[in-house]
Amino acid sequence: MNYDTFVDQVAQRTRTSSEQAVALTRATLETLAERLTGGEVLDLAAQLPKPLQLVLKPSPRTESAERFGAAEFVARVAVRADVTEPAARDAARAVFVTLREAISGGEFDDVVVQLPRDFRDMVEPAMAPGATLRRS
Known part of the structure; x- marks a missing residue:
């Protein structure tokens, strides 16, 4: 999937503009990268389009994952994307x-x-x- 298609899918699922979908996608992926081990971030980034690879900031030196739960994940996405926590939770679902x-x-x-x-x-x-066939 290319970058524009990824962003368009998130925009459709969140019923937001492309610009907002970019912010929500970036916020979710940045937070996900903090929650995953460095090796997994590298593996994930390798399968994504270049602009999303850069968001993940993969580094083999950052092997350990931060330990936090879903509530903290949503809170971090909300702060990064400047949205409410319910909007951040919906965005995270759309990005996943x-x-x-x-x-x-x-x-x-x-x-x-x-x-x-x-x-x-x-x-x-x-x-x-x-799930791969579903369109919101």
Whole structure:
């Protein structure tokens, strides 16, 4: 999936402008990169378009993941994107579904396995049968 398609999908799913979708995508991916191990960030970045690779800032030197739950994840996305926490949670769901469509299933599973159970409501829409066919 190319960058424009990724952003368009997030914009459609969040019912926002392309500009807002870029901000929401950046905020979600930056926060996700903090939550994943460095090696996983590198693997994820390798499957994304260049502008999104730069957002992840992959570094093999940053091997350890920060340990925080879904509430902190949403709070960080909200601050970064300058939106409310409910909007940040919806955006994270939209980005996860779009991410699932953009990368291999095995890679998406590798990302999800590093997230604690309280991320379930944000990740499950991407795991649902037919998620790659769903359009909001």
